[in-house]
Amino acid sequence: MKKITIAAAVAAALGTNGSDAYFMGLYSSGVLVPRVIHNGPGDTTAVGLTTADADRCPFLTPGGDPAQSGTVYWTFFDVDSNHVTDGSFPMTNNDVYPFVWAEESGLGLEGKEGYLVFLLDQNNDGQLELFESNECLTAEAFHVVTADSDVAFVPTWPVDTGAYGLDLADIALAGSVDLATLGPTSLTTLTAGAGFGGAFAGVPVRLSLRYSIAGGDTTDIVVWSADSVGGPDVVYTVNIFDDEQNRRSVNFPLPNAQQNTIDPAAIAGRPADFVNGFIRWEPPLSAGCTQPPVPDPGSLPDTYTDNGCDGNGVVSYSVIDTQAFGARQTIINGWYFAP
DSSP states (O other): OOSOOHHHHHHHHTSOOTTSSOOOSOOBSEEEEEEEOBSSTTEEEEEEEEEOOTTTSOOBOTTSOBOSOEEEEEEEEETTOOEEEEEEEEEOTTOEEEEEHHHHSOTTOTTOOEEEEEEEETTSSSEEETTSOSSSEEEEEEEEEGGGTEEEEEOOEEEOGGGGTOSHHHHTTTOEEETTSOOTTTOOOOTTSBGGGGGGGTOOEEEEEEEEOGGGOEEEEEEEESSOOOOTTOEEEEEEEETTSOEEEEEEEOOSSSEEEEOGGGOTTOOTTOOEEEEEEOOOEEOOEETTTEEOOOOTTTEEOOTTSSOOOEEEEEEEEETTTTEEEEEEOOEEEOO
16 A cells, blocks of 8 residues: 555544454443543543443442442553553433543642543442443543644544453352552553454464654554563564565563553654554463463563463554644554464
């Protein structure tokens, strides 16, 4: 494909292709916002949460009686999935709740990048249980920059109870997850992500990470993973392509464990005329698991330690601040199963 334009790339990215697609826009037990940051009320991430109706998501008291509302628990994690802060608020059925990060974060988090997870507790007992509906909550998110009169779309992904290791085998042992004490290994997979958690099955996937740095454009490539696929010394060898099918092999560092924002202009070895194209990245495979399920040690960048022994889930998008449009454009970075 010759001379890919930003507009064409956006149009292509918004489409889906058979099985090689993310699951997005679905109601579930929770929602992942893979990148969140604020620098005051004029430069902040904002999330709009919506609940389903009572047929899909009935609310109960801890004792099992009907209730007027459920409780949404939110947790902000840093780039290495360390718990930073959390909170909760009630929502009724068919409800909308505006969550503005600059207003909700508390003190000292200006400029601190991380991600948010929202989970809806149907029976108001502070626990996430397997029987709770996966059709309760959805959300949209944006990053607002009032100084530029600009708003960038932030993709969100549904999070189901299986993402927290809740299955029929676990129910007999633990049975629930404390929504007020989520930590680095609580969320163990993301079935809505690339591969649908298929890394555990040994099926590699490849992502195409779009960039444009031509004519004053800037790009933030966001990569989020349920398991730790990065770290201070983690560097992948990848192919970078321009818009004329030219290829160059370069190093692609992911310095943070689970959430990374990469500036492609800073990649060492990139040819100066590679200013519009994509990076082809193949996430590592699960190191595998034994029975009872204990992760085998992984060795990045080839494998990772599989928390929960349930496969990984990777999502990615690029935010391109393009001079041609005079605005920030969000591109969902596509993926496919590797041959």
